[in-house]
Amino acid sequence: MENEVDGLDKRKAYILATVVYEYIATGEPVGSQALTQKYNLGVSSATVRNEMADLEAGGYLEQPHTSAGRVPSDAGYRTYVDALMSPEELGADERRRIRDEMRDARAQLDEIVEQSSRLLGRLAGNLAFVTKPQSETQSFRYAQLIWIGERSGIAIIVTSFGVASQSLFELRNDVTPDDLTRLSNALNANFAGRLLRDCDERSLAAVTKQCGFGDDMVGAVRAAFTGARTQEQPGIAASGAQHLLDQPEFRDVRKLRSILRILEEQRTLYDLVADAFDSPAASVKIGHELGSEELADLSLVTVPYRFGERAVGMLSILGPRRMPYARLLALASGTAETLSERLHDVEVR
Amino acid sequence: MENEVDGLDKRKAYILATVVYEYIATGEPVGSQALTQKYNLGVSSATVRNEMADLEAGGYLEQPHTSAGRVPSDAGYRTYVDALMSPEELGADERRRIRDEMRDARAQLDEIVEQSSRLLGRLAGNLAFVTKPQSETQSFRYAQLIWIGERSGIAIIVTSFGVASQSLFELRNDVTPDDLTRLSNALNANFAGRLLRDCDERSLAAVTKQCGFGDDMVGAVRAAFTGARTQEQPGIAASGAQHLLDQPEFRDVRKLRSILRILEEQRTLYDLVADAFDSPAASVKIGHELGSEELADLSLVTVPYRFGERAVGMLSILGPRRMPYARLLALASGTAETLSERLHDVEVR
DNA sequence: TCTTCGCACTCGCTTGCCCGGAGTGCTAAA
DNA sequence: TTTAGCACTCCGGGCAAGCGAGTGCGAAGA
Numbered sequence: 001m002e003n004e005v006d007g008l009d010k011r012k013a014y015i016l017a018t019v020v021y022e023y024i025a026t027g028e029p030v031g032s033q034a035l036t037q038k039y040n041l042g043v044s045s046a047t048v049r050n051e052m053a054d055l056e057a058g059g060y061l062e063q064p065h066t067s068a069g070r071v072p073s074d075a076g077y078r079t080y081v082d083a084l085m086s087p088e089e090l091g092a093d094e095r096r097r098i099r100d101e102m103r104d105a106r107a108q109l110d111e112i113v114e115q116s117s118r119l120l121g122r123l124a125g126n127l128a129f130v131t132k133p134q135s136e137t138q139s140f141r142y143a144q145l146i147w148i149g150e151r152s153g154i155a156i157i158v159t160s161f162g163v164a165s166q167s168l169f170e171l172r173n174d175v176t177p178d179d180l181t182r183l184s185n186a187l188n189a190n191f192a193g194r195l196l197r198d199c200d201e202r203s204l205a206a207v208t209k210q211c212g213f214g215d216d217m218v219g220a221v222r223a224a225f226t227g228a229r230t231q232e233q234p235g236i237a238a239s240g241a242q243h244l245l246d247q248p249e250f251r252d253v254r255k256l257r258s259i260l261r262i263l264e265e266q267r268t269l270y271d272l273v274a275d276a277f278d279s280p281a282a283s284v285k286i287g288h289e290l291g292s293e294e295l296a297d298l299s300l301v302t303v304p305y306r307f308g309e310r311a312v313g314m315l316s317i318l319g320p321r322r323m324p325y326a327r328l329l330a331l332a333s334g335t336a337e338t339l340s341e342r343l344h345d346v347e348v349r
Numbered sequence: 350m351e352n353e354v355d356g357l358d359k360r361k362a363y364i365l366a367t368v369v370y371e372y373i374a375t376g377e378p379v380g381s382q383a384l385t386q387k388y389n390l391g392v393s394s395a396t397v398r399n400e401m402a403d404l405e406a407g408g409y410l411e412q413p414h415t416s417a418g419r420v421p422s423d424a425g426y427r428t429y430v431d432a433l434m435s436p437e438e439l440g441a442d443e444r445r446r447i448r449d450e451m452r453d454a455r456a457q458l459d460e461i462v463e464q465s466s467r468l469l470g471r472l473a474g475n476l477a478f479v480t481k482p483q484s485e486t487q488s489f490r491y492a493q494l495i496w497i498g499e500r501s502g503i504a505i506i507v508t509s510f511g512v513a514s515q516s517l518f519e520l521r522n523d524v525t526p527d528d529l530t531r532l533s534n535a536l537n538a539n540f541a542g543r544l545l546r547d548c549d550e551r552s553l554a555a556v557t558k559q560c561g562f563g564d565d566m567v568g569a570v571r572a573a574f575t576g577a578r579t580q581e582q583p584g585i586a587a588s589g590a591q592h593l594l595d596q597p598e599f600r601d602v603r604k605l606r607s608i609l610r611i612l613e614e615q616r617t618l619y620d621l622v623a624d625a626f627d628s629p630a631a632s633v634k635i636g637h638e639l640g641s642e643e644l645a646d647l648s649l650v651t652v653p654y655r656f657g658e659r660a661v662g663m664l665s666i667l668g669p670r671r672m673p674y675a676r677l678l679a680l681a682s683g684t685a686e687t688l689s690e691r692l693h694d695v696e697v698r
Numbered sequence: 699t700c701t702t703c704g705c706a707c708t709c710g711c712t713t714g715c716c717c718g719g720a721g722t723g724c725t726a727a728a
Numbered sequence: 729t730t731t732a733g734c735a736c737t738c739c740g741g742g743c744a745a746g747c748g749a750g751t752g753c754g755a756a757g758a
Contacts, residue, residue: 260591264589264591
């Protein structure tokens with residue numbers, strides 16, 4: 001039956017879509033009369049009432065209390081997002097505005113990531129956050145071991161996005177500045193251009209030993225590479241938390257507390273988007289799908305940004321379940337696109 | 350008259366102190382009867398009433414409305430903090446706890462600063478933030494110019510706290526890797542150990558030209574040093590915003606919005622503590638002293654942390670005006686002390 | 699002269715109540 | 729199967745009353 005959408009006949013689907021749309025727009029539970037008055041449904045409010053009762057029985061709608069209008073459930077939003085809403089595209093002028101604003105950031109990885117988070121937060125009027133590129137997707141460009149004393153030095157690793165990670169090391173045996181230069185050159189010759197995650201400990205050790213160094217230096221080199229690999233892992237720029245206060249659903253201060261806490265624990269924030277790395281497309285999580293009772297009346301829109309073909313990080317918008325999904329998906333995609341472009345400016349070739 | 354404190358006779362001073370103390374404890378406007386019942390003042394409530402009326406006339410107390418108790422004004426808090434409250438010290442066990450928790454952070458500047466902010470936020474039950482060491486107070490340790498191509502490279506600057514700042518540069522004339530090494534060595538020889546702010550552009554240019562480089566390289570070197578000097582300037586770690594929600598003064602959501610916005614604009618946050626750099630001691634700003642109507646019912650406790658003798662950064666607690674000043678000063682000082690100690694672990698010698 | 703007592707008054711907060719409005723479900727008719 | 733009509737439910741705003749905590753002031757006491 002081509003008249004069915006997700007097990008709902010055409011009319012039910014349309015009514016569900018209208019209820020969700022209206023609720024997103026107004027924030028008020030929507031009743032049958034209001035619906036028939038505002039939208040031309042071609043049927044009376046009584047019919048709508050019956051259909052709404054069915055939709056409630058099917059789990060798509062909920063009633064805050066008897067004699068109140070209906071409100072979409074998680075399933076209702078889900079159906080809306082998956083099958084009912086019409087996708088949006090950004091206008092040319094909006095794209096241009098995004099591009100212009102992204103130009104304000106200097107060509108530094110941190111700055112463009114932070115700028116994109118600020119921009120998205122402001123445009124979306126919600127909390128936005130952007131994960132920095134996973135360092136395992138970055139490739140190794142240069143290593144430089146700097147001599148400080150006979151038995152100590154600093155190792156500096158430069159990756160494809162110019163992120164220099166540095167680590168101090170101490171040795172058991174004396175070395176000369178020349179020794180360190182030799183090793184730096186060997187590392188550069190062997191690993192330049194390789195993905196960081198492919199610079200495994202074994203080959204690092206092999207190269208180091210080949211240059212005539214002992215286990216202490218092997219440890220130092222390994223620490224430097226691990227540092228580069230893990231350091232920026234859960235680095236996240238977040239922005240726009242104040243917009244959440246505008247939402248009526250945050251009258252209750254307890255919800256706010258959960259959000260603030262999560263914002264400060266970057267770990268949790270990262271977990272929210274972690275599984276989005278598995279699928280390279282945009283994803284939407286609604287209410288309980290976020291896997292936490294605290295976040296049950298929020299939704300999360302996540303869109304990857306890319307470097308070349310590879311998805312290297314995520315842009316997310318966290319807001320009330322009652323969010324304009326199509327619009328936010330468009331905004332996130334647009335910002336992701338521009339961020340992806342600007343990533344080339346920071347690339348170390 | 351040795352019986353006077355700040356223009357108040359002894360009894361008035363005591364009553365003011367008690368009112369502030371009680372209001373800080375309960376958050377309720379305090380009336381004359383309640384005061385005589387809870388504290389042994391040796392006089393009747395009527396007398397207290399008269400004294401309170403005088404204190405109100407003098408600007409130390411305020412009345413939210415007739416027939417309500419009194420509440421301290423900015424001036425009341427100010428007198429309390431300056432002259433009336435008894436300073437607190439941390440207990441030995443508390444000190445130990447702070448030290449233990451600070452040990453959890455790895456020996457990286459960012460980590461120990463963030464850890465101290467988290468720790469202070471949690472202990473103080475308020476929003477805490479810590480500025481990273483001003484880079485102009487750090488000294489230059491190493492420069493390394495890395496050859497990427499004939500006309501481009503990366504400049505890496507390592508400062509006394511191990512913060513490596515890096516900047517890409519492009520040149521108009523070809524250079525060899527050896528050229529860059531020569532220049533790196535010259536910079537190291539001339540500037541090692543100097544404070545960053547003393548590495549002025551003129552002497553940098555002189556050294557660069559002495560090595561036979563042109564204006565393009567002078568520009569690259571200058572950019573690298575300026576980057577190191579300004580990059581981390583307003584770097585701030587903040588933590589504990591959720592505690593503000595517990596305070597009854599934040600029932601009103603609008604105040605919260607100001608705070609969240611300020612938190613995201615690190616610039617404003619930095620301005621709040623900027624003038625604390627002039628005086629090396631702990632400082633307290635109360636209400637309107639913060640210079641902004643939005644922050645008028647907040648107070649800020651700021652304590653410097655040091656590297657050697659030099660104050661290099663600030664720990665601050667931002668919370669409701671009604672905060673336990675003595676306690677928070679003790680906590681901030683204790684944390685500052687431990688942070689100062691740990692700073693030596695990250696020093697690059 | 700300072701302190702205390704007693705008293706009238708003020709004002710915000712809570713409670714209880716009423717009522718209108720919006721919405722529902724059910725039944726019966728089209 | 730749809731629609732009209734109707735009784736019922738429930739929320740929320742508005743209003744008045746009562747309570748409690750506190751004040752200010754005049755008069756009495758030390």
